[in-house]
Amino acid sequence: TTRDEIGQLSAAFNRMIERLRQNQQVRETFGRYVDPRIADGLLDQSALVATEGQRRVMTVMFCDMKGFTALSEGVTPQGLVKIMNLYLSTMSEPIHAHRGIIDKYIGDAIMAYWGPPFIEEVEQANFACLAAVDMLGSVEKLRRELPEQLGVRSISADYDIRIGIATGEALVGSIGSDHMMSFTVMGDTVNLASRLEGANKAYGCRCLISEATRKIGGADIETREIDRLVVVGQTQPQTVFEIMGAKGALTPQQTLLRDKYAEGLAAYRVQRWADARKAFDAALEAVPGDGPSLALIARLESFAQNPPAPDWDGAWQLERK
Numbered sequence: 001t002t003r004d005e006i007g008q009l010s011a012a013f014n015r016m017i018e019r020l021r022q023n024q025q026v027r028e029t030f031g032r033y034v035d036p037r038i039a040d041g042l043l044d045q046s047a048l049v050a051t052e053g054q055r056r057v058m059t060v061m062f063c064d065m066k067g068f069t070a071l072s073e074g075v076t077p078q079g080l081v082k083i084m085n086l087y088l089s090t091m092s093e094p095i096h097a098h099r100g101i102i103d104k105y106i107g108d109a110i111m112a113y114w115g116p117p118f119i120e121e122v123e124q125a126n127f128a129c130l131a132a133v134d135m136l137g138s139v140e141k142l143r144r145e146l147p148e149q150l151g152v153r154s155i156s157a158d159y160d161i162r163i164g165i166a167t168g169e170a171l172v173g174s175i176g177s178d179h180m181m182s183f184t185v186m187g188d189t190v191n192l193a194s195r196l197e198g199a200n201k202a203y204g205c206r207c208l209i210s211e212a213t214r215k216i217g218g219a220d221i222e223t224r225e226i227d228r229l230v231v232v233g234q235t236q237p238q239t240v241f242e243i244m245g246a247k248g249a250l251t252p253q254q255t256l257l258r259d260k261y262a263e264g265l266a267a268y269r270v271q272r273w274a275d276a277r278k279a280f281d282a283a284l285e286a287v288p289g290d291g292p293s294l295a296l297i298a299r300l301e302s303f304a305q306n307p308p309a310p311d312w313d314g315a316w317q318l319e320r321k
Contacts, residue, residue, distance in 0.1 A: 037101070053175055054171070054172055054173055055172075056116050056121075056172050057116075057121050057167065057170075058115035058169075058170040058185050058189060059113065059114040059115060059124040059125045059165060059167040059213060060111070060112070060113045060167075060170065060189055060190050060192075060193040061112045061114075061132065061163060061165045062109060062193050062196075062197040063109065063112075063135065063161055063163045063197065064109045064110075064197055065087060065108040065109075065161055065162075068159065070158065082149045083149070086145060086149050087108065087142060088110065091135050093134075095110070095135075098128070098134070099118065099119050100114050100127065100131055101118055103185065104184075112128075115172065122216070125167045125212075125214075125216035125217025125218075129213065129218070129220065129243060132163050132209075133221060135163065136207060136243070161206065162200040162201070163200075163208075163243075164192075164193045164194060164195065164196030164198070164207075164208055165213050166192040166210040167189065167213040168210070169189060170188075170190060188234065192231060192238065195232055195234075195318070196208040196210065196240060199231065199240070199318055202295060203226055203292045203295050204291015204292065205226065205242050205292060207243040208226065208241070209223070209240065209241050210238060210240060210241075211239040213241075214241045219247070220246065221244075222245050222246070222248075222249065222250050222254075222258075223242060224244055224262065225262065226240050226292050227240060227316055228314055229315065229316055232319070232320065237313070244258065253286045253287055254286075256283075256286040257290060257293075260280070261283045261292065264277075264278075264279030264296060265296070267279060268296060268299075269314035271312070276296070280296055280300075
């Protein structure tokens, strides 16, 4: 409190401490709206947030809730907020744990990505796939906790998640206008991930990934090839795979399902319809209600009435997003 040099130094020191506290508060608040790694880059004005976008290989994930409309019917606005917060927190946790960047929440959908400068290119797809496995495993926990959050004994359990993951070149950087910017990713890889999330509906799957994702990040997961697809907005067919679980975690029934489905898919592509039907039936015996097997059987029945062209390449055109 003195007016001498020691007093002036003390006052300056106190002002510095207060500014540091304010800066930390800004970082913590900002970090809840933007990933802390991006927030730090913005606040430090690092090269990370250069306005010029860069083309890099990235892995992109879209996750959406199946049955959200039915789940939210009759729920109060406060109850809906509780549902959304618990759902988004539960699904975001594995993404953060596996070093992903949550780009945005779009209603009940989540967009996230992995890649430089936040993670090495060779690791990105592996981390994304492991995050997806954990997210799928968190659904049961969500089903147990939601009734407690809403203060009811039970709610409709007919909800799940759908995930789409794609790896490839994308434009990444600070993109926007003079009034608002966003550090995000854009391009065909982003579109493909979004389309794969939607394609789960057609196959009764929970998580579909691109061939590039499986090739780079398939070491720690179990997958099966589902189909060759031409998704909406693209012209070239994409081989897509389903994540069945973590490496070594398949049951004997799931292993048999994968083998029989692969037999059916091979026969289907060369138009051996009877052999394909036999294999898909065997797959359903292993795991009753398997969505992809049921989808391909329905397609076989359609081909019985309207066979494909002789030069058919086995690819399937998706007409819906």
